[in-house]
Amino acid sequence: MGGAARPGGSRGGRHVRRYVNVNGGPDRRFKNNARLPVLRYGRLTLRSHSGLNLVWDVSQAPLVHAVANALHQCTAARPPMIHP
Structure with a gap:
């Protein structure tokens, strides 16, 4: 996973959450559960x-x-x- 800034020309599209539940969904206990890009x-x-x-x-x-x-x-x- 990349950092805060996405590099120019990078390819991605999917997103994940910083904190996830066991079932893969976002953990709603965290207010600042940011979406992070998944980059190739x-x-x-x-x-x-x-x-x-x-x-x-x-x-x-x-x-x-x-x-x-x-x-x-x-x-x-x-x-x-x-x-x-």
């Missing part, structure tokens, strides 16, 4: 054998696939150089 995020993870671990959560999920494909094509075209 994409996750891009880059790892290396040397221990590099980068993780990005992106609010525009379709762009993650485009970036991943571009990186894959880039590494396939020219293998990484390993320096001793």
